[in-house]
Amino acid sequence: MESLEALRQSVDEVDQSIIKLFAKRFSITDQVGRYKAQHGLPPKDTTREYEQLEHIRSLAAEHGVEPEVAGAYLRAMLDAVVARHEALQSDDN
């Protein structure tokens, strides 16, 4: 069995990869925000959010991940994305 220290090092490396994926995701949603600002679409799309939350919970269950973890991640992410989209729309006005 690996030492506790080695296992924790692996966990920290995974967290680093996760943060990089968060950044990648924001780089795409920033493009979505610019698209919405240019096309006069609202920053928040409740239907899309609902579908995303349902989808990620189902993905989580498939991979043996607690749906609460996936839901908490995505809820915080969606709120931050909407705040960025709102800021982009203000920039355009």
Add this chain to the structure above:
Amino acid sequence: MESLEALRQSVDEVDQSIIKLFAKRFSITDQVGRYKAQHGLPPKDTTREYEQLEHIRSLAAEHGVEPEVAGAYLRAMLDAVVARHEALQSDDN
């Protein structure tokens, strides 16, 4: 500029990769849980949790990610990990 549909498809693909990393992270923390159960260590380590939360917020800031998103993710993750560790210790008793 890419279509909204194409951008959303990319977002969904990133979310799928994120869930896979959550699963990978749990596979490592399950090993941590078994190590703790075998060595009589408590399921929750508040000092380690504090360090992890500080570390991920700083990583998030480096990558232009809102620290609230990183914090919400990790808080939910740590709670789920402790629940798994507690279950592993109960199995051993």
